[in-house]
Amino acid sequence: MDKREQILASALTLFVEFGFHGTPTSKIAKEAGVSNGTLFHYFATKEELIKELYIAIKNDLNTYLFSHISPDDSIEVTLKKLFIYFIYWALDNREKNHYIQQVLFSPHISQIPEAILQEQSHQAIQLIEKAKAEKIIKDLPTDLHYTLVNSHIMGIYSYVSNLPPDEQKTIIEHSFEMLWDMLTESK
Amino acid sequence: MDKREQILASALTLFVEFGFHGTPTSKIAKEAGVSNGTLFHYFATKEELIKELYIAIKNDLNTYLFSHISPDDSIEVTLKKLFIYFIYWALDNREKNHYIQQVLFSPHISQIPEAILQEQSHQAIQLIEKAKAEKIIKDLPTDLHYTLVNSHIMGIYSYVSNLPPDEQKTIIEHSFEMLWDMLTESK
Amino acid sequence: MDKREQILASALTLFVEFGFHGTPTSKIAKEAGVSNGTLFHYFATKEELIKELYIAIKNDLNTYLFSHISPDDSIEVTLKKLFIYFIYWALDNREKNHYIQQVLFSPHISQIPEAILQEQSHQAIQLIEKAKAEKIIKDLPTDLHYTLVNSHIMGIYSYVSNLPPDEQKTIIEHSFEMLWDMLTESK
Amino acid sequence: MDKREQILASALTLFVEFGFHGTPTSKIAKEAGVSNGTLFHYFATKEELIKELYIAIKNDLNTYLFSHISPDDSIEVTLKKLFIYFIYWALDNREKNHYIQQVLFSPHISQIPEAILQEQSHQAIQLIEKAKAEKIIKDLPTDLHYTLVNSHIMGIYSYVSNLPPDEQKTIIEHSFEMLWDMLTESK
DNA sequence: TATGAATGAGAATTCATTCAT
DNA sequence: TATGAATGAATTCTCATTCAT
Numbered sequence: 001m002d003k004r005e006q007i008l009a010s011a012l013t014l015f016v017e018f019g020f021h022g023t024p025t026s027k028i029a030k031e032a033g034v035s036n037g038t039l040f041h042y043f044a045t046k047e048e049l050i051k052e053l054y055i056a057i058k059n060d061l062n063t064y065l066f067s068h069i070s071p072d073d074s075i076e077v078t079l080k081k082l083f084i085y086f087i088y089w090a091l092d093n094r095e096k097n098h099y100i101q102q103v104l105f106s107p108h109i110s111q112i113p114e115a116i117l118q119e120q121s122h123q124a125i126q127l128i129e130k131a132k133a134e135k136i137i138k139d140l141p142t143d144l145h146y147t148l149v150n151s152h153i154m155g156i157y158s159y160v161s162n163l164p165p166d167e168q169k170t171i172i173e174h175s176f177e178m179l180w181d182m183l184t185e186s187k
Numbered sequence: 188m189d190k191r192e193q194i195l196a197s198a199l200t201l202f203v204e205f206g207f208h209g210t211p212t213s214k215i216a217k218e219a220g221v222s223n224g225t226l227f228h229y230f231a232t233k234e235e236l237i238k239e240l241y242i243a244i245k246n247d248l249n250t251y252l253f254s255h256i257s258p259d260d261s262i263e264v265t266l267k268k269l270f271i272y273f274i275y276w277a278l279d280n281r282e283k284n285h286y287i288q289q290v291l292f293s294p295h296i297s298q299i300p301e302a303i304l305q306e307q308s309h310q311a312i313q314l315i316e317k318a319k320a321e322k323i324i325k326d327l328p329t330d331l332h333y334t335l336v337n338s339h340i341m342g343i344y345s346y347v348s349n350l351p352p353d354e355q356k357t358i359i360e361h362s363f364e365m366l367w368d369m370l371t372e373s374k
Numbered sequence: 375m376d377k378r379e380q381i382l383a384s385a386l387t388l389f390v391e392f393g394f395h396g397t398p399t400s401k402i403a404k405e406a407g408v409s410n411g412t413l414f415h416y417f418a419t420k421e422e423l424i425k426e427l428y429i430a431i432k433n434d435l436n437t438y439l440f441s442h443i444s445p446d447d448s449i450e451v452t453l454k455k456l457f458i459y460f461i462y463w464a465l466d467n468r469e470k471n472h473y474i475q476q477v478l479f480s481p482h483i484s485q486i487p488e489a490i491l492q493e494q495s496h497q498a499i500q501l502i503e504k505a506k507a508e509k510i511i512k513d514l515p516t517d518l519h520y521t522l523v524n525s526h527i528m529g530i531y532s533y534v535s536n537l538p539p540d541e542q543k544t545i546i547e548h549s550f551e552m553l554w555d556m557l558t559e560s561k
Numbered sequence: 562m563d564k565r566e567q568i569l570a571s572a573l574t575l576f577v578e579f580g581f582h583g584t585p586t587s588k589i590a591k592e593a594g595v596s597n598g599t600l601f602h603y604f605a606t607k608e609e610l611i612k613e614l615y616i617a618i619k620n621d622l623n624t625y626l627f628s629h630i631s632p633d634d635s636i637e638v639t640l641k642k643l644f645i646y647f648i649y650w651a652l653d654n655r656e657k658n659h660y661i662q663q664v665l666f667s668p669h670i671s672q673i674p675e676a677i678l679q680e681q682s683h684q685a686i687q688l689i690e691k692a693k694a695e696k697i698i699k700d701l702p703t704d705l706h707y708t709l710v711n712s713h714i715m716g717i718y719s720y721v722s723n724l725p726p727d728e729q730k731t732i733i734e735h736s737f738e739m740l741w742d743m744l745t746e747s748k
Numbered sequence: 749t750a751t752g753a754a755t756g757a758g759a760a761t762t763c764a765t766t767c768a769t
Numbered sequence: 770t771a772t773g774a775a776t777g778a779a780t781t782c783t784c785a786t787t788c789a790t
Binding site: 585586587597598601605606607 | 762763764765766767
C-alpha cells in the first residue's frame, strides 16, 4: 500500500471514530506513518482529503455492486441484488459505510461533485422508471419510490448490523420481500 | 425571550447552517446579542450548549406529540398520529428537526442522556409490543418493526419536505397506509 | 501604554530590525508582554498590524509637521519648514522613518489606503503648484519638482543620519539652499 | 539559455512581482521549467539564489556602463555619462533595477559581499574627489556629493519611468544640468 | 447577572531543503 | 545532472474558556 493509500486508510478509521473536527491532520499523518508534510503533498487541504476519501469509497462500492449485476437480470432481480449486495457491502465495510453517511450529514457534501453523488441514484432512478413503465410497481412519483427504497435499506442495515451473521441473511431476504410488497400493487 | 433562550435560538440557526465545528461560540453570542462571557454564564461549555439545545428541542417535540394523542385512541390510531404529527412537526420546525439529525449523526450523541434519547422510542416500542400481542401487526422482532417505521418516517419526511404544502397531505396519508400494509399481515 | 500600543511598539522595533518575514507574530507578542491571542484580538491579521502601524506612524509624523507650519508662512518658509522638520523628525524617529520606507518598498503598500499615502504629497503638491503660479520656482512639471524635492530630502537624511548632531544642523540648512537654488530660476 | 539562467530569469520576475517572501522556491522552479531539486542543485539555498541574482544583475549593469565610458572622457562627461546611461539602463531593465532596490531595502543586503556593493560607488567617489581637487565642484564632503547625485538619479528615474519615451530624453538631459548646477559653484 | 479583554493550547498549512533513484 | 517525493520545523490564526470588573 503506497503512502497515499496509507493516509486514506488512516483518515477513514480516525474520521469514523472521532469525527472530522475531532481528527487533526497531524494524527492522521502519524497513524499513517508519514510526516505531516507528506499528507499535504498528496492532499492540498483537509477538505480535499475528506472529499477524495469519499470518492475512493464510492468507487469501491460501485465496483462491488456492478460486479454482481448483469444486464440480463430482470428488473426485480436487479433491484433485489442492489438491495441485498448494498447491505452486504455495508456490513463488510462498516467504517466505509459509516463514513459515507457522515459526509452526507455534514457540511462537506457541498464539496462532493454532483456526478459522484448521483452515481447510484441515477441507476436506481432509471430502474424505477422502467419498473413503473412496465407496471411492475405502483404508479407513484419516482422520487417517492426512490426515497422509500433508500430509507428501507438504511433501516434494515441499522437493524441487522447488530445481529449475529447467521440471522442476518434471513432478515435481509425477508425484508426485501416486505419492501417489494410495498412497492408493487397490493392484491 | 430571555437571554438563555436567545442563545439557544441563535445556536440552533447557526449550528444547522454551519455545523458545530463551523460555529464558534463567539458567533452565537453576537447573533444572540449578548456578550461572549454571558454565553458561558448560561452554558458551562459549548458541549453543554449543544446538549441543552437538544433537550429543549426534544421537549418541544414531545409536548407537541403528546398534545395530539389520547389514551382512548386505538393502537392503529395512535401509531398513525405519531407518524403523521411527527412529520407535520418536522415540516413546521425544519431547523429543529435538522438539528436532531445532526446531533444523532455526530460524536455529540454520547453526551445526551439515555433517558432523553429514548423518550419516544420507549413509547413507540411499547406500542409495537402491544400491537404484536394483539396480532395486529406481523410477528417480527420488535426492533425490526421499530426500525422500519422510523426509516419510513424519515424517508417520507425527506420526500415531502420538497413538495408544495397542498400535495404534502395526500402523500403523508397515503404513505402511512403503505407502511401499515407492510407491518400488518398482507392481504 | 495600553496593550495595543505595546504591540505596535514591539512590532516597530522588530520589523525594522528583522523585516516583516523575519518577525513572527509570536515574537512580537512576547516582546510586548502579551499573549499570542491578544495580538490577534487587536489586529485581525499580521497584514492588518503592518497597516495599522504604518497609519499610526504617519499620524505621528503629520501631527509633528503641522504643529510647526502656520498658514501665515510664505511659500518658501513653508517648504523649508517641511524640508527641515521632516529631516529632524526622521532623525529623532529613525525606526519610524525606516519603517515607512520599508513599507513603501514592500508588497504591503497595496494594503495602505490611498488617502493615507497621499496625506503629505497632496499638501506638498499644492504648495509646488502655488509656487509655480507665482513664478517662484521654475516652470517644470509639478511631479518633477515633487520628485526632486523628495529624493533630495531622502538623500540628505541618509547623509546626516551618520553625522554627529552638531554638524547636522549646518548641513541641513545648507542643503536646503542647494535644493532651493535648483528649483528656482538660476541666476 | 541553460537551466541556471532559466532559474535566475524566473526568480527575477517572480521576486519583483511578489517579493522574496511571496515567492516560494517551488514556484521559481516550476516557472523555470525545472524540478524542485534542480534549483537546489544550482543554488545551495534560497538566500544564495537571491545573492547570485544580485551579482549577475550588477555585472550586467557594470558591463553596460563601462562600455560607454572612455578613459579620455573629461570628468564632467564621465559623470554625465554615468548619470544618463544608468537611467537608460534602468528604463530598459526595469525588473533588474527594481530588484536591486528591493535587495538594498531588505535584510538580504548583509549577504552581498562588500566588493559587489561598492563596485560603482567606488568609481563615483573617486570621480568626485578628482572633481573636488580640480575645483570643478563645490568643496563639500565627498559623501554628501555622492548622496545627492544618487538620490537625484533615483528621483529622475522614478519620474521619467512613467513618461512616454519621446519625453524622457529631454527631461533626463535637463535634469542633469540641474544637478550639475547644484554641484558646481553657483553663479 | 453581564461584560469583553485576555489567554494559550492547538490546528492547518507552508516551504526550504534533503536524498534515494 | 536531474528528479520529485518526503520531511518537519515554523508560522499564522482560531476559539473555547477564564476572570477581573
